[in-house]
Amino acid sequence: MKFESETAVKAFLVFGCLLALCSPGGCNIVVNEFELSPPDDTTIWVELYNTADEAVNIDGWMIKIADEAWEGPIYLEGSIEPRGFLAVDGQESWMTTGNGTVYLYDASGAEVDKTPQHGDNEHNDFTYGRQPDGKDTDTRADFGYTMASKGRSNGSGA
Numbered sequence: 462m463k464f465e466s467e468t469a470v471k472a473f474l475v476f477g478c479l480l481a482l483c484s485p486g487g488c489n490i491v492v493n494e495f496e497l498s499p500p501d502d503t504t505i506w507v508e509l510y511n512t513a514d515e516a517v518n519i520d521g522w523m524i525k526i527a528d529e530a531w532e533g534p535i536y537l538e539g540s541i542e543p544r545g546f547l548a549v550d551g552q553e554s555w556m557t558t559g560n561g562t563v564y565l566y567d568a569s570g571a572e573v574d575k576t577p578q579h580g581d582n583e584h585n586d587f588t589y590g591r592q593p594d595g596k597d598t599d600t601r602a603d604f605g606y607t608m609a610s611k612g613r614s615n616g617s618g619a
């Protein structure tokens with residue numbers, strides 16, 4: 462009986478975590494575009510997109526960029542408007558080694574989004590972006606490699 466009750470508690474906790482992950486509005490924010498290999502010596506950046514029809518508060522949220530050689534956090538505050546974009550910069554010292562993954566965590570530390578690992582060592586104006594904005598099937602095909610559109614729509618990709 463003890464085993465059964467522990468299982469029930471675990472199931473409840475998992476269910477509770479799933480609920481927490483998706484509220485309030487957390488599941489509506491995606492990493493929409495990222496530039497880990499900028500031209501010249503400019504700064505890497507990440508663009509978020511709110512797919513919902515209501516603003517989402519991101520106080521206490523954090524982006525983590527994980528390169529093969531380093532990890533860098535970007536701390537977030539404020540809110541993102543409905544269907545709105547927010548672009549945030551990394552630090553100048555962060556230099557890609559060619560492969561990066563971008564994570565997004567909410568204020569509770571729950572993972573809201575994670576991009577596939579994308580290799581990019583071209584140092585040009587092209588970036589990886591969801592096309593269309595917010596496309597999220599959890600596959601690499603969500604992202605195209607096209608001209609940067611920092612803080613605005615990625616376009617259709619057509």
Ligand SMILES: [Ca+2]
Nearest residue numbers: 498499585587
């Ligand atoms: Ca680039």
Ligand SMILES: [Ca+2]
Nearest residue numbers: 610613614615
């Ligand atoms: Ca964009």
